[in-house]
Amino acid sequence: MPQTPPSPSQHTAGRQMRHERTEGDLQHCLLCDRNSGGLCNRIGRDGLEALASSSRRLVLPPGSTMVEEGQAAESFFNITRGTVKLFKSLPDGRRQITGFADPGQFLGLSRAGLYAFGAETVDTVHVCRFQRPQFEALLNDLPHLKRNLLTAITDRLAEAQEQMLLLGRKTAREKVASFLLGRTQTEQPPSDDTPPDPTPVASVPMTRVDIADYLGLTIETVSRTISALRREKLITSTENHCIRILSPDALRQIATGQTAG
Amino acid sequence: MPQTPPSPSQHTAGRQMRHERTEGDLQHCLLCDRNSGGLCNRIGRDGLEALASSSRRLVLPPGSTMVEEGQAAESFFNITRGTVKLFKSLPDGRRQITGFADPGQFLGLSRAGLYAFGAETVDTVHVCRFQRPQFEALLNDLPHLKRNLLTAITDRLAEAQEQMLLLGRKTAREKVASFLLGRTQTEQPPSDDTPPDPTPVASVPMTRVDIADYLGLTIETVSRTISALRREKLITSTENHCIRILSPDALRQIATGQTAG
DNA sequence: CGAAGATTTGACACGGTTCAAAACGTGTGG
DNA sequence: CCACACGTTTTGAACCGTGTCAAATCTTCG
Numbered sequence: 001m002p003q004t005p006p007s008p009s010q011h012t013a014g015r016q017m018r019h020e021r022t023e024g025d026l027q028h029c030l031l032c033d034r035n036s037g038g039l040c041n042r043i044g045r046d047g048l049e050a051l052a053s054s055s056r057r058l059v060l061p062p063g064s065t066m067v068e069e070g071q072a073a074e075s076f077f078n079i080t081r082g083t084v085k086l087f088k089s090l091p092d093g094r095r096q097i098t099g100f101a102d103p104g105q106f107l108g109l110s111r112a113g114l115y116a117f118g119a120e121t122v123d124t125v126h127v128c129r130f131q132r133p134q135f136e137a138l139l140n141d142l143p144h145l146k147r148n149l150l151t152a153i154t155d156r157l158a159e160a161q162e163q164m165l166l167l168g169r170k171t172a173r174e175k176v177a178s179f180l181l182g183r184t185q186t187e188q189p190p191s192d193d194t195p196p197d198p199t200p201v202a203s204v205p206m207t208r209v210d211i212a213d214y215l216g217l218t219i220e221t222v223s224r225t226i227s228a229l230r231r232e233k234l235i236t237s238t239e240n241h242c243i244r245i246l247s248p249d250a251l252r253q254i255a256t257g258q259t260a261g
Numbered sequence: 262m263p264q265t266p267p268s269p270s271q272h273t274a275g276r277q278m279r280h281e282r283t284e285g286d287l288q289h290c291l292l293c294d295r296n297s298g299g300l301c302n303r304i305g306r307d308g309l310e311a312l313a314s315s316s317r318r319l320v321l322p323p324g325s326t327m328v329e330e331g332q333a334a335e336s337f338f339n340i341t342r343g344t345v346k347l348f349k350s351l352p353d354g355r356r357q358i359t360g361f362a363d364p365g366q367f368l369g370l371s372r373a374g375l376y377a378f379g380a381e382t383v384d385t386v387h388v389c390r391f392q393r394p395q396f397e398a399l400l401n402d403l404p405h406l407k408r409n410l411l412t413a414i415t416d417r418l419a420e421a422q423e424q425m426l427l428l429g430r431k432t433a434r435e436k437v438a439s440f441l442l443g444r445t446q447t448e449q450p451p452s453d454d455t456p457p458d459p460t461p462v463a464s465v466p467m468t469r470v471d472i473a474d475y476l477g478l479t480i481e482t483v484s485r486t487i488s489a490l491r492r493e494k495l496i497t498s499t500e501n502h503c504i505r506i507l508s509p510d511a512l513r514q515i516a517t518g519q520t521a522g
Numbered sequence: 523c524g525a526a527g528a529t530t531t532g533a534c535a536c537g538g539t540t541c542a543a544a545a546c547g548t549g550t551g552g
Numbered sequence: 553c554c555a556c557a558c559g560t561t562t563t564g565a566a567c568c569g570t571g572t573c574a575a576a577t578c579t580t581c582g
Contacts, residue, residue: 171537
């Protein structure tokens with residue numbers, strides 16, 4: 001497992017010898033706690049301190065292997081920045097990406113002590129890493145953590161079911177439309193004063209290969225389909241790895257198969 | 262929700278007025294506890310009594326709707342006999358079966374209080390039904406139950422990932438081979454004296470339509486593929502809804518794509 | 523026995539893959 | 553800053569696995 005040295009960034013003050021890292025991590029956890037949807041919600045100051053002292057923050061460059069299928073599950077991660085791809089593979093190299101994990105999501109549950117999937121960073125990724133035994137202990141000590149984890153897994157399972165519907169029953173066009181819509185929700189700060197953007201932007205940091213392996217298509221079909229949607233003025237490319245959705249309603253219709261074309 | 266009267270079977274003795282049903286259910290739970298893999302494992306006599314008194318056993322005929330997508334999640338089920346299909350649908354009727362739940366599995370987790378999927382019985386199904394508030398209370402009172410549930414969901418998620426690999430990247434032949442192999446593990450009593458059957462039997466209580474909707478194929482392709490495997494003497498039909506696997510190794514090779522044909 | 527549903531088989535069509543090549547970006551060194 | 557090279561994306565043309573449509577056969581059960 002590749003492992004970059006912990007980033008020395010954000011050293012503002014506080015130079016106590018042994019508490020420096022922990023204090024920084026606690027600050028980070030307090031921040032993380034405020035963003036809803038994560039594991040660390042509502043577990044109290046004591047819980048956050050326990051989490052902070054038994055986790056380690058890491059920054060991983062793009063393309064890092066975080067988890068390999070079949071390996072002993074030694075770490076548990078909470079993603080705070082960037083995107084991770086989870087996948088399963090066949091012996092001949094065919095690959096299915098089973099999901100993209102964005103900030104706020106966990107990573108590293110194991111079946112019988114082994115990872116059942118592989119995981120690689122898509123871009124630069126920040127994580128909190130826990131050693132498994134310590135995380136298990138935290139689970140037992142913090143009922144809210146256990147409950148948050150249960151809720152989070154349930155969400156992942158529901159996503160997986162939705163993705164099975166996509167993979168088994170949708171056309172290429174429906175798949176791509178669904179994918180683009182799905183890439184718009186991520187990491188939207190809940191600001192009530194700003195109404196939902198009428199032309200949201202999809203964050204697409206991954207390559208065509210990854211998209212294809214996620215949707216059960218080839219890169220050529222993905223490319224052709226995106227080109228077609230662009231020709232039809234339903235979407236438009238803005239900057240790098242960003243796609244603006246000009247007609248969310250039309251795209252939603254396509255994604256759910258409620259369209260003639 | 263269809264609902265048949267509780268089966269009066271296994272009344273051996275004991276005619277105390279108010280404890281009759283509960284006692285029978287406790288017997289059932291004790292039995293259930295012995296079969297590994299379920300939610301009710303290792304929760305102790307007190308826990309089993311709590312489970313027994315807050316659950317109700319039901320017998321559901323084939324084709325019963327247990328759960329409808331989008332409905333309020335009021336019940337939680339533990340399956341003790343029979344097979345249930347879980348599925349998601351598109352507005353135009355296309356359907357994806359996301360999994361079959363066999364005895365020992367639970368059913369009824371909700372996202373934000375709503376079921377994210379539909380569920381129907383395949384054959385005659387026996388379940389323990391819990392009302393949601395009571396089940397939530399049990400979860401808080403019985404740490405082992407919570408832990409068992411976490412393990413069970415993790416298994417379901419791993420299965421879902423495997424199924425995504427199948428749906429997105431396998432050929433029809435590989436899909437059918439995987440399916441048949443997957444239908445052999447279910448409900449094997451752990452008898453150490455009997456070595457694993459060299460020609461295991463796949464339990465296939467569901468129709469071709471269900472198999473097709475599970476594998477992301479049409480019924481015609483499923484039928485053709487099974488016929489081809491039979492022609493090649495890799496499988497053979499025995500009784501109804503049972504398929505004997507004559508060459509598990511060959512089928513495994515096919516299922517994982519390690520084959521030329 | 524007869525009817526209704528499920529499964530199997532056949533012929534053909536089509537969506538998506540495969541193979542090939544051009545166009546586009548991106549980073550590097552001169 | 554440009555030129556080059558390499559990887560990624562896009563586009564094109566032909567092929568093929570699976571879907572579609574149709575009909576025959578098999579099951580199930582009143």
